[in-house]
Amino acid sequence: xxxxxxxxxxxxxxxxxxxxxxxxxxxxxxxxxxxxxxxxxxxxxxxxxxxxxxxxxxxxxxxxxxxxxxxxxxxxxxxxxxxxxxxxxxxxxxxxxxxxxxxxxxxxxxxxxxxxxxxxxxxxxxxxxxxxxxxxxxxxxxxxxxxxxxxxxxxxxxxxxxxxxxxxxxxxxxxxxxxxxxxxxxxxxxxxxxxxxxxxxxxxxxxxxxxxxxxxxxxxxxxxxxxxxxxxxxxxxxxxxxxxxxxxxxxxxxxxxxxxxxxxxxxxxxxxxxxxxxxxxxxxxxxxxxxxxxxxxxxxxxxxxxxxxxx
Amino acid sequence: xxxxxxxxxxxxxxxxxxxxxxxxxxxxxxxxxxxxxxxxxxxxxxxxxxxxxxxxxxxxxxxxxxxxxxxxxxxxxxxxxxxxxxxxxxxxxxxxxxxxxxxxxxxxxxxxxxxxxxxxxxxxxxxxxxxxxxxxxxxxxxxxxxxxxxxxxxxxxxxxxxxxxxxxxxxxxxxxxxxxxxxxxxxxxxxxxxxxxxxxxxxxxxxxxxxxxxxxxxxxxxxxxxxxxxxxxxxxxxxxxxxxxxxxxxxxxxxxxxxxxxxxxxxxxxxxxxxxxxxxxxxxxxxxxxxxxxxxxxxxxxxxxxxxxxxxxxxxxxxxxxxxxxxxxxxxxxxxxxxx
Amino acid sequence: xxxxxxxxxxxxxxxxxxxxxxxxxxxxxxxxxxxxxxxxxxxxxxxxxxxxxxxxxxxxxxxxxxxxxxxxxxxxxxxxxxxxxxxxxxxxxxxxxxxxxxxxxxxxxxxxxxxxxxxxxxxxxxxxxxxxxxxxxxxxxxxxxxxxxxxxxxxxxxxxxxxxxxxxxxxxxxxxxxxxxxxxxxxxxxxxxxxxxxxxxxxxxxxxxxxxxxxxxxxxxxxxxxxxxxxxxxxxxxxxxxxxxxxxxxxxxxxxxxxxxxxxxxxxxxxxxxxxxxxxxxxxxxxxxxxxxxxxxxxxxxxxxxxxxxxxxxxxxxxxxxxxxxxxxx
Numbered sequence: 001x002x003x004x005x006x007x008x009x010x011x012x013x014x015x016x017x018x019x020x021x022x023x024x025x026x027x028x029x030x031x032x033x034x035x036x037x038x039x040x041x042x043x044x045x046x047x048x049x050x051x052x053x054x055x056x057x058x059x060x061x062x063x064x065x066x067x068x069x070x071x072x073x074x075x076x077x078x079x080x081x082x083x084x085x086x087x088x089x090x091x092x093x094x095x096x097x098x099x100x101x102x103x104x105x106x107x108x109x110x111x112x113x114x115x116x117x118x119x120x121x122x123x124x125x126x127x128x129x130x131x132x133x134x135x136x137x138x139x140x141x142x143x144x145x146x147x148x149x150x151x152x153x154x155x156x157x158x159x160x161x162x163x164x165x166x167x168x169x170x171x172x173x174x175x176x177x178x179x180x181x182x183x184x185x186x187x188x189x190x191x192x193x194x195x196x197x198x199x200x201x202x203x204x205x206x207x208x209x210x211x212x213x214x215x216x217x218x219x220x221x222x223x224x225x226x227x228x229x230x231x232x233x234x235x236x237x238x239x240x241x242x243x244x245x246x247x248x249x250x251x252x253x254x255x256x257x258x259x260x261x262x263x264x265x266x267x268x269x270x271x272x273x274x275x276x277x278x279x280x281x282x283x284x285x286x287x288x289x290x291x292x293x294x295x296x297x298x299x300x301x302x303x304x305x306x307x308x309x310x311x
Numbered sequence: 312x313x314x315x316x317x318x319x320x321x322x323x324x325x326x327x328x329x330x331x332x333x334x335x336x337x338x339x340x341x342x343x344x345x346x347x348x349x350x351x352x353x354x355x356x357x358x359x360x361x362x363x364x365x366x367x368x369x370x371x372x373x374x375x376x377x378x379x380x381x382x383x384x385x386x387x388x389x390x391x392x393x394x395x396x397x398x399x400x401x402x403x404x405x406x407x408x409x410x411x412x413x414x415x416x417x418x419x420x421x422x423x424x425x426x427x428x429x430x431x432x433x434x435x436x437x438x439x440x441x442x443x444x445x446x447x448x449x450x451x452x453x454x455x456x457x458x459x460x461x462x463x464x465x466x467x468x469x470x471x472x473x474x475x476x477x478x479x480x481x482x483x484x485x486x487x488x489x490x491x492x493x494x495x496x497x498x499x500x501x502x503x504x505x506x507x508x509x510x511x512x513x514x515x516x517x518x519x520x521x522x523x524x525x526x527x528x529x530x531x532x533x534x535x536x537x538x539x540x541x542x543x544x545x546x547x548x549x550x551x552x553x554x555x556x557x558x559x560x561x562x563x564x565x566x567x568x569x570x571x572x573x574x575x576x577x578x579x580x581x582x583x584x585x586x587x588x589x590x591x592x593x594x595x596x597x598x599x600x601x602x603x604x605x606x607x608x609x610x611x612x613x614x615x616x617x618x619x620x621x622x623x624x625x626x627x628x629x630x631x632x633x634x635x636x637x638x639x640x641x642x643x644x645x646x647x648x649x650x651x
Numbered sequence: 652x653x654x655x656x657x658x659x660x661x662x663x664x665x666x667x668x669x670x671x672x673x674x675x676x677x678x679x680x681x682x683x684x685x686x687x688x689x690x691x692x693x694x695x696x697x698x699x700x701x702x703x704x705x706x707x708x709x710x711x712x713x714x715x716x717x718x719x720x721x722x723x724x725x726x727x728x729x730x731x732x733x734x735x736x737x738x739x740x741x742x743x744x745x746x747x748x749x750x751x752x753x754x755x756x757x758x759x760x761x762x763x764x765x766x767x768x769x770x771x772x773x774x775x776x777x778x779x780x781x782x783x784x785x786x787x788x789x790x791x792x793x794x795x796x797x798x799x800x801x802x803x804x805x806x807x808x809x810x811x812x813x814x815x816x817x818x819x820x821x822x823x824x825x826x827x828x829x830x831x832x833x834x835x836x837x838x839x840x841x842x843x844x845x846x847x848x849x850x851x852x853x854x855x856x857x858x859x860x861x862x863x864x865x866x867x868x869x870x871x872x873x874x875x876x877x878x879x880x881x882x883x884x885x886x887x888x889x890x891x892x893x894x895x896x897x898x899x900x901x902x903x904x905x906x907x908x909x910x911x912x913x914x915x916x917x918x919x920x921x922x923x924x925x926x927x928x929x930x931x932x933x934x935x936x937x938x939x940x941x942x943x944x945x946x947x948x949x950x951x952x953x954x955x956x957x958x959x960x961x962x963x964x965x966x967x968x969x970x971x972x973x974x975x976x977x978x979x980x981x
Contacts, residue, residue: 141669144951146907148914156932156940157677243793247914250795253932263793270799270918274814278803285796292791300787372876406878413876418869421888422968423895432887433877468967484877 032297039291043103046096052080053093068279083279086272091280094265095287101261102288105176106241110234112180113241117187118230122222124188125195126215132192139185148244150182151175155253168256175254179244186233194226228306235299239292246288262288319390320347321524322371322492327384327394329366329375329548331595338595340366340379342548345622348492353518353525355539355556357532357571359592363548364528368494370394371526372411373401388492407437410485410523412514414497416477420469426453426480427465430487437488452483456513475506482514492524499534511538532571536560544568547592547603554628564625565632566608602632612640652963659959663952670948675718678728678941679707727942732934737942741924746826747817748916748923752908754839755847759905763854764897770855771862771893772885782855789852794911798845798918805841813838815920846915850904857900861893868892895965899958906954910947 068083082091124135142150155178159167198204198218207217248254249263250270257264262284269281329341341363348354356364369375371386373393386394393404405411413419421429430449434440440448446465453461456479469477478498485493498514499507515538518525527539535542536556543553544565552565563569570588590607593599599606605615614633625635633640702708709717721727727737770779806814818838821831829835865871866889874884913925920926924943931939963969 137665137669141666141673144666144670144948144955146910149910149947152913152928152932153940153944156935159932160935160937239791243791246793247795250793251914251917251929251932253929263795266796266799273799273803274807276807278807281799282803285799289788289792289796292793293788296787296791374872374875402875402878402880404878405876411873411876413869413873415869419873421870421874421892423891423966424888432879432883436877436879436883470968481873484873488878 029297029301032294032301035290036294036298039099039287039294040103042096043099046093046100051093052090068277082283085268085280086277091283094260095262095284098260098262098265098284099287099291101172101255101259102242102245102263102291105172105179105245105255105261106238108176109179109241109245110183110237112176113183113237114187114230114234116180117184118191118223118226120184121188121191122195122215122219125192126199126218128196128199135188136192139188142182143185147179147182147240148247151178151244151248152251152253154178154181155248159253168258171254171256172259175245175248178248179241182244183237183241186237187230190229190233191222191226194222198222198225232303232306235295235302239296239299242288242292242295262291318350321350321389322348322526323385323387324367324371325385325387327367327370327386328382329363329370329379330382331379333378335596339382339598340548340595341370342598343384343621344545344548344550345384346543346550346553348524348526350491351519351522351524352540353515353527353538355535355542356526356528356545357530357535357542358545359530361592361595362545364530364545365496367545368411368496368526368528372405372409372494374405374411403437406433406490407488408490408492410488410490410493412478412481412485412493412495412498415501416474416481417469417501419481420477422469425466425468426472430465430480430484433484434487449483449487452487453480455517456480456483458483474502475510478502478506478510479513482510482517486517486521486523489521490523492526493518494526494528496528497530498527500529500531507534508537514538532560544571547598548595549603550622550631551604552625552628552630552632553622558627562626562628564628564635565604565630566610566634567604568630570607610634610640610643612643614638614641616644655963655969656960659956663956666952667948670952671719671722671945672715674722674941674945674948675715677937677944678718679711679714722942722945727945728938730931730936730939732930732936732939737938740927740939741942741946742825743827744922744924744927746828747921748909748912748925750829751839751842751846751915751921751923752905752912754843755850755908756905758843758847759851759854759908760901763851764858764894764901766851767855767858768862768890768893771859771866772889774859774863783859786852786855789848790856792848794845794849794914795918797848798841798915801841801845802918812841814841817922842915842919842921845918846908846912849911850908853904854897854901858893858897861897862889865889865892895962898965899962902954902958902961906951909950 080090080092082095084090085094120135124132145153155174158174158178162170195218198221203221204214204218208214245254245261246263246266249261250267252267255261255264257268260268265284266281266288269277269279269284273281324347325345327341327344328339331338331340344363344367346354356367358364366375366379369379370381371393373396375381381394384394385392388404388408393401396404420426427446427449430452431442431445434445434448435442438445438448450461450465453465458464458476458479464472469480472480482498493514495514499510502510511534514525514527517523527535529535539556541554542556542559544551544559544567546567552559552563552568554564559568560572563572567588574585574587588607593603593606599616600619601617602608602611602615602620605611608615612633618633620631620633620636622629622631623635625632707714725738725742727741729735730737730740733740766782770782773779802814805812813834816838817829818834818836819832820827820829820835823831829839871884871888874888879888910925912921912923913928915921916923916925917929924946927939928943930936931943
């Protein structure tokens with residue numbers, strides 16, 4: 001009895017909260033949320049929903065190559081509603097799988113950045129002294145460069161170390177790592193700031209006297225405080241991560257054409273753009289733009305909803 | 312000092328209402344407030360935080376922050392209505408006829424402009440003076456408010472002044488175009504106690520010398536007692552009592568005011584205990600029916616629970632309390648009877 | 652104040668040294684320089700001899716100092732990809748990137764700031780909301796996509812502007828410039844817009860949000876209470892207070908245009924330093940990567956330093972305090 005009402009009680013609190021109200025009252029945000037949900041759902045269900053498997057060479061035939069989208073020209077046909085590329089790959093299915101990859105990579109990258117940043121922030125803030133100085137100096141140096149350059153650099157270095165044969169296999173991990181490593185600093189700084197504030201509070205010293213580990217106590221107190229700002233940074237980062245991954249792939253140093261993300265697809269389409277076969281590049285492009293736009297809108301709304309100054 | 316001088320009042324506020332549309336409905340923050348200010352007089356407006364005193368002041372100078380808005384009533388300055396003026400007309404009134412002083416002198420001054428520039432700009436906006444004359448006037452004002460070394464300090468920036476000095480600069484700015492009325496919103500709250508007295512004394516002296524009236528909004532009764540000629544006590548957006556300062560302090564007629572005065576420690580008088588009023592001022596969303604003070608009032612009656620009292624004569628002051636009405640408060644209602 | 656400047660300079664040097672260290676580590680330890688330089692059938696002894704001759708067996712600090720010394724003279728070794736001197740490769744491409752970035756910066760400043768001020772002053776007007784919506788799209792589109800779309804519309808479909816390359820350039824001393832030929836100028840248009848669009852939306856949003864915050868401050872309220880005209884308030888008080896904190900961010904962002912040129916140059920086949928960098932990443936051409944890193948690091952450090960000093964000149968609060976803590980506007 002208690003647990004059931006506890007659960008519905010929680011639901012009531014959410015439904016009653018300011019956050020939900022501000023969500024409901026902004027139609028744009030609702031649309032953005034729906035769009036994001038739709039895109040994410042389609043992307044994750046790609047293996048089930050996609051009409052073709054564009055990256056299994058056995059299913060391709062060159063005679064299907066370069067078909068235009070079905071509604072634009074009489075050459076199109078409904079088996080390939082958005083057209084095909086020069087290898088006969090269905091654009092629609094490629095987009096579904098590509099979106100999936102883009103999302104997976106970006107979410108993973110943000111997660112990596114968060115974990116890395118929060119841990120380093122905790123360590124830096126708690127231990128202070130040399131450890132803090134070193135970590136912050138590294139952060140400063142890294143911040144001198146825009147994230148994309150850091151990601152490019154890491155990518156290039158790994159390529160230099162790993163032999164060419166294995167590039168494609170581990171590309172996805174390299175990209176996640178590169179992007180994650182370029183974003184950790186904001187999390188670290190925020191958490192470090194909070195830790196330094198909490199570190200001097202009496203309950204931490206009291207805990208030390210009792211013999212409890214102050215680090216654990218602080219984590220319990222600091223982490224709830226930083227959830228808000230960390231979420232804000234994460235929403236900003238997600239859109240940027242998607243764009244960064246797409247950029248890396250477009251430049252040819254991200255996900256390869258055997259496992260293409262939206263960025264890779266755009267690159268592949270760009271190569272035939274001059275001859276007028278625009279659909280291969282434009283449709284993935286639109287999908288990418290829609291995805292990032294939706295994510296940014298949601299992020300904007302979340303930031304405004306969480307911002308105590310605006311309430 | 313007579314409550315009503317023979318001159319027409321400088322400021323007349325009649326039935327002022329200020330409301331805030333929110334997602335939970337419209338809140339009435341200032342509910343049917345009326346008072347006058349005579350030329351040259353100092354009216355103190357006192358009350359707890361949230362009683363509506365600052366909002367009343369903001370409404371008078373026409374700077375209510377949206378979504379707040381004036382929902383009813385009239386405000387007249389020297390007989391002319393100012394609450395419904397278009398923005399540009401009201402702008403000319405501000406500074407030249409009504410001045411304002413706010414609580415925090417640090418944030419009231421633009422940190423990037425020198426004090427002199429801010430003064431000269433204000434002077435030249437309202438008075439047809441040349442730059443040189445405006446600067447002279449600014450200099451004179453700075454000396455008047457007691458800034459030492461005014462000749463050199465006129466070109467200093469706000470952060471180069473101490474808190475008390477900054478508030479003096481703010482006072483100079485408020486007075487520089489020669490307004491007839493100053494609305495001072497908690498002018499000393501952000502200052503050190505030792506400085507507070509100086510600033511209040513300065514304000515009082517300057518206003519007397521220039522013949523400027525002051526609406527002094529504060530929660531500090533001590534300041535009111537020192538400085539004001541009359542005082543209005545606000546509670547939950549309404550005026551509970553209004554009258555000459557000495558009368559209200561010594562012979563408060565409204566139960567809230569009595570409680571307020573009784574809770575101030577005094578050096579001269581021996582008291583057993585300071586009065587404490589039980590409970591707290593109601594939130595704007597939960598203002599009780601009838602008299603807003605009735606949940607906390609020890610002298611309430613049944614009438615207080617249903618009918619809202621207007622200001623009525625009570626000796627030399629006016630109080631919004633049925634105790635001073637011929638009909639009385641009705642049957643006494645004890646605390647327990649309601650809380651049950 | 653002097654103390655502050657000194658401290659900042661020392662910090663800058665520290666960062667540069669750190670960047671140099673990273674560049675050096677890349678250069679020396681990623682991959683094997685010897686393998687990249689010699690053919691398959693060079694014997695082990697010959698490789699050892701080469702290693703000794705190039706000083707690759709010396710202690711690391713000595714190699715580091717040598718690296719820095721060489722860098723200071725512009726000697727970054729030979730490119731793994733083309734075997735040309737890296738220094739020369741970079742130098743001949745610098746004018747292309749600099750001119751592109753300059754154009755983009757002008758675009759960002761002279762369109763972005765006014766747009767930001769306008770949407771900050773009149774946030775509820777429909778035109779402001781429209782600009783806000785467009786800016787949201789601008790932030791969501793990756794630079795390369797903008798480039799592709801612009802090429803599609805203006806080059807492939809309308810044939811108004813070139814879709815790649817730098818057009819005709821004129822050699823002035825060691826510099827090559829686009830500005831002196833009509834085809835050169837035309838070639839600059841699409842890439843500059845592409846490069847600048849993202850930064851433009853960022854600046855516009857930044858200026859807008861600063862403006863909105865400034866308009867809510869007490870001193871603006873007090874200025875209104877003194878009856879100052881809207882013009883005096885908006886363009887005298889508000890604008891100045893908005894721009895002061897914006898300067899730092901704007902300066903840094905404009906600096907980063909040089910780095911973001913990487914993407915734009917690839918899309919438009921613009922022969923600049925950025926395109927070179929991408930090629931070096933694709934081919935793991937370490938000397939070029941290291942050199943680019945060092946140069947960009949130097950550039951950013953200088954920009955950061957300049958912007959900090961600029962802040963000093965503009966905010967009177969910093970001047971008298973000796974510039975201790977950074978004051979965050981208002």
